[in-house]
Amino acid sequence: MSETRIVQVADDEMKNAVSEACALLRAGEIVALPTETVYGLGADALNPEAVAKVFAAKERPSFDPLIVHIASRGDLKNVAIVPDDIAETVNKLTAAFWPGPLTIILPKHPDVPDLVTSGLPTVAVRQSAHPVFRAIGKELGRPIAAPSANRFGRISPTSASAVMKELGGRIPLIVDAGACSEGVESTIISIEPRKGKKPIFRLHRAGPITKEQLQDFGRVEKVREIKCDAPQAPGQLESHYAPLTPLILLEKPEDFVPEEGKKYGLLSYTGDDDSPYVTMHDWETIESLSPGSGKLAEAAIRLFFVMRLLDEAGLDAIMAEPVSETGLGVAIMDRLRRASINFK
Numbered sequence: 001m002s003e004t005r006i007v008q009v010a011d012d013e014m015k016n017a018v019s020e021a022c023a024l025l026r027a028g029e030i031v032a033l034p035t036e037t038v039y040g041l042g043a044d045a046l047n048p049e050a051v052a053k054v055f056a057a058k059e060r061p062s063f064d065p066l067i068v069h070i071a072s073r074g075d076l077k078n079v080a081i082v083p084d085d086i087a088e089t090v091n092k093l094t095a096a097f098w099p100g101p102l103t104i105i106l107p108k109h110p111d112v113p114d115l116v117t118s119g120l121p122t123v124a125v126r127q128s129a130h131p132v133f134r135a136i137g138k139e140l141g142r143p144i145a146a147p148s149a150n151r152f153g154r155i156s157p158t159s160a161s162a163v164m165k166e167l168g169g170r171i172p173l174i175v176d177a178g179a180c181s182e183g184v185e186s187t188i189i190s191i192e193p194r195k196g197k198k199p200i201f202r203l204h205r206a207g208p209i210t211k212e213q214l215q216d217f218g219r220v221e222k223v224r225e226i227k228c229d230a231p232q233a234p235g236q237l238e239s240h241y242a243p244l245t246p247l248i249l250l251e252k253p254e255d256f257v258p259e260e261g262k263k264y265g266l267l268s269y270t271g272d273d274d275s276p277y278v279t280m281h282d283w284e285t286i287e288s289l290s291p292g293s294g295k296l297a298e299a300a301i302r303l304f305f306v307m308r309l310l311d312e313a314g315l316d317a318i319m320a321e322p323v324s325e326t327g328l329g330v331a332i333m334d335r336l337r338r339a340s341i342n343f344k
């Protein structure tokens with residue numbers, strides 16, 4: 001592959017982009033597509049050769065399974081087999097959160113190739129809310145396997161230009177629909193039924209659908225992190241979402257001990273002077289997640305964009321200020337920890 005084209009989705013006209021993307025997907029090609037969370041690298045989920053190209057372009061190890069995106073709730077039965085004891089819960093969750101950034105791990109349908117699920121008996125499924133992604137899924141009439149459109153372990157892309165930096169020259173097409181509206185990847189859960197009680201939701205990855213939102217339907221418990229080469233949900237791999245410049249997540253301002261002559265940048269929450277992180281050092285550069293206002297939703301949208309800016313600023317290291325771990329802050333801190341070289 002030598003050239004990657006970008007096709008822009010005009011405000012009132014997405015037909016061309018949709019049919020171009022579908023033609024490539026039907027031909028077993030891979031295409032970068034916008035979703036509400038991050039840009040995905042899509043392939044026909046039922047075509048193992050196409051799926052293999054996703055792993056190759058991303059340099060993704062084959063033990064890391066992909067999320068399957070369906071066009072409508074009714075398509076769930078084509079990719080997963082929902083056990084009777086969780087059927088009601090799945091109904092309630094999908095009615096409440098689909099289309100949207102919630103991925104549910106379910107027993108896989110035999111039609112889904114083993115390559116998609118890395119040989120696991122389960123498949124991760126979601127229905128994207130992005131109008132362009134939805135239109136492509138509908139016209140294609142087949143499920144789309146799509147991981148984030150970055151090279152393995154690197155920062156997820158939230159714009160077409162970020163995809164170009166990650167995968168330019170490796171894929172034929174990027175469908176550009178502007179910036180993603182959520183900014184961090186979907187929440188991933190599996191469901192454990194309990195007799196006479198609300199089910200347990202195992203949180204495999206924190207995301208835009210928060211623990212607080214899920215609690216109406218069941219008890220949310222974190223998946224225990226297992227440190228091994230092929231973890232149960234490799235989104236939990238220790239180093240992930242990482243810039244090339246070392247990033248250190250600070251717990252408190254005193255943790256920062258600058259070395260003489262080194263250039264440091266700050267990834268701040270608001271960038272305001274009343275933050276001790278902002279004032280404690282003469283920073284080479286400061287980038288803020290939610291400039292001035294301190295809104296977690298804005299911080300999530302800007303997180304990967306700001307990480308890229310700082311990564312390209314020629315720094316020796318990036319210091320990150322923590323955000324409060326409530327609501328969306330849980331997903332933001334999760335990504336910062338995994339991007340950080342001091343992640344434990």
Ligand code: TXA
Nearest residue numbers: 037040065066122123124147148185186232233234235
């Ligand atoms: O928001 C999103 O989820 C984006 C957009 C493109 O939809 N996709 C995304 O895909 O973040 P990816 O591949 O970067 O992350 C998928 C995560 C991985 O950590 C993978 O290990 C986990 O989902 N996963 C997939 N199938 C699984 C399964 N059967 N069991 C456990 N974890 C699974």
Ligand code: MG
Nearest residue numbers: 147148156185
């Ligand atoms: Mg990813």
